[in-house]
Amino acid sequence: MTQQDRQRIAAGLANGLSYAEIARRLDRPTSTISREIGRNGGPGGYFPQAAHQATVRRARRGTPAPPHVARPPDGTMEEQEEIIELAVRTGLPRMTARVHVDLLMSEDGRRTAAELARRLNVSPASVSVSVNFLVEHGYVRRERDPQRRRDIYVVDDDAWYHSVVISARQTLETARAAMAATETVGLDSPVGRRLARAGAFLERVTLDMKESADRWRRLLA
Known part of the structure; x- marks a missing residue:
């Protein structure tokens, strides 16, 4: 992938394009775009110059990409991105879709705000906006942990x-x-x-x- 390709990816993310649309414009598989963004900071931290330099360094060392975005054991990144893309097409904001899918793919369907922020490599404020939307629309419910005085977000059947x-x-x-x-x-x-x-x-x-x-x-x- 060229530096120009990466600049076009960054422009696509800034314009709110889906991974599928960015892939279509670059004539690349959606999975390629998903991996490129995932290994270089995620949708909220993707910078073309830094991504290009990191790729060059990895090629020189012959080492795999560093895990900037947590890859959950209970679902592959590519599988999650495909579900996220489908949710975005229905009108769900991308950050909200990412939070929802991470909850769906968790073994017990439970996460704290801090866990979501850490796993998705985003700010607590972004998580807060997303979970409030999900709670308001019935996709998840909020429970209180009385011992640690924190909210736990739960998705169940x-x-x-x-x-x-x-x-x-x-x-x-x-x-x-x-x-x-x-x-x-x-x-x-x-x-x-x-x-x-x-x-x-x-x-x-x-x-x-x-x-x-x-x-x-x-x-x-």
Whole structure:
């Protein structure tokens, strides 16, 4: 990989591109981009000049890359990056996706904020923003360790149910707001009819989703 390639990787990260998109633009496999970024500081600490110099030094010594980013024993880096990419495509912020996947791949589904920051090589503030988002949307729950006075973040099977229910509730609020707006606009106008149709569609789909989640929740038991 050339220094110009690494500059393009850094530019892609700065612009919020996914690993897959960066790989496409460089005509490289996504796994190559994932390894390049992972071994040279991660997405939050990748610098093209430093990455190029480190690669040259490693080539001269014939030694493997230093583990700048922790590689968990319970899931390979490449597997995790693939799941992260899928989560990012659904709209999840990349840092939040990294935190969520690290929790998912842990053996007991439990991490402290300090553990997450150390494993992902990011600041505690970044972890805090991410876990707050995950807790708010039902992906994880927060437990208190009374002995050490710290929070522990937990992801378990039931989290999938809660995340679906919370998402459905938020969508239902949007649907009913759209339907309520038709009273102001009036059903005799194009805008009113459009809002009424959208609200009715979202309400029906959301209620079906909630009923389905309740019906199949037993699969998570």
